[in-house]
Amino acid sequence: MDFQDSDALEMFVDYQRAQNLAATTIRNRCSILRTLAANTGRLVDCDVFSLRRYVGREGVAAGTRRTERGAILAFYTFLQTEGLRDDNPATKLPVIRVPKGEPRPFTREQVDAMLESGAYRKTRAMILVGYYQGFRVSQIAAVHGDDIDVLTNTIRTVGKGRKERRLPLHPTVRELASTMPAHDWWFPARKNPTTHIRASSVTDLITKAKVRAGITDPRLTPHSLRHGFGTDLVENGVDIRVVQELMMHESLSTTQVYTGVSEQRKQASIVTLRPRQVPAHSGRRQIEVAA
Known part of the structure; x- marks a missing residue:
């Protein structure tokens, strides 16, 4: 990463600290941006096509894509607001749709x-x-x-x-x-x-x-x-x-x-429905005779 990228990242860190963001959030965002720079060869002047290629790379979970998109969007919004870029390529990144999460508890x-x-x-x-x-x-x-x-x-x-x-x-x-x-x-x-x-x-x-x-x-x-x-x-x-x-x-x-x-709870709940004997016949003949 060249000096310009490093300088921009340092300023971005200062900005986030001034926002009172958690240290973990700042550290994770910086990690994402450094990896982006390593993959694209540049950061400050990265174009939207490179950003899309990075976020859309194979083998990445939807939740991770969404997290990366958020970090990238925050960074380029900062660059544009501070006048370090005229545009914000991250605004053209598609919204990441993440399936509803499922619990994964230890028993x-x-x-x-x-x-x-x-x-x-x-x-x-x-x-x-x-x-x-x-x-x-x-x-x-x-x-x-x-x-x-x-x-x-x-x-x-x-x-x-x-x-x-x-x-x-x-x-x-x-x-x-x-x-x-x-x-x-x-x-x-x-x-x-x-x-x-x-x-x-x-x-x-x-x-x-x-x-x-x-x-x-x-x-x-x-x-x-x-x-x-x-x-x-x-x-x-x-x-x-x-x-x-x-x-x-x-x-x-x-x-x-x-x-x-x-x-176990599903099993215990379903048996609360009153059981009944399974009918052996349709009962249609008895209805016809009665008619």
Whole structure:
């Protein structure tokens, strides 16, 4: 990437920080734009045809395409607004249609298997926070001892969009807290203990526990702990609006993606219809005789 591209990216980062966007969002957007530059050979003066070719390349999931389109659109809108480009080629990118998401939760048995897989203590703690609090990996990574308030039985966390909330503390996580640092990061970075580990490190550690547990379903990721949290709450009869608040979702429709209905519940529901004997005959002859 030449200096002009690097300079534009640096200014774009400053702009996003001034917007108070999350560090994870800024980092992911920069990663997308650097990959775009590596594929097209240029960034600041990239044309719409190159952008379409990049976004439409084969082997990319619809959700990823949409995320990449959003990052590209934000970048070129910034360039045009700042007068670094006269036009905005990203406005000509087609809207990405993404199929409705399906929940992919870990079952309780799979969570138990990961906890008993030989995972280290801190990895087990990550799994417990992910499942019993429904936290994203970024929230798990940033748990601090001072976030725990045993008097109010709550845990402080920061979700998407820098939304800060205090949520009810699950008894299992409350017990876990007694074994974790009371006034420090629960999961400090190895090279710099004054800060917490990255979300990607949490992903790697939980994924290794999944593999050791013999769980081979490629659809299950560390985020599936959050799916399991939402699904099991609904399975236990918790109102969907309450689940929405616990998962810190702006939209109820977003919560519904995370709250699948288990096969067991489907089976239990369908048999509530009163059974009847299957008729051996049509009964048409009896009707004709009666007539």
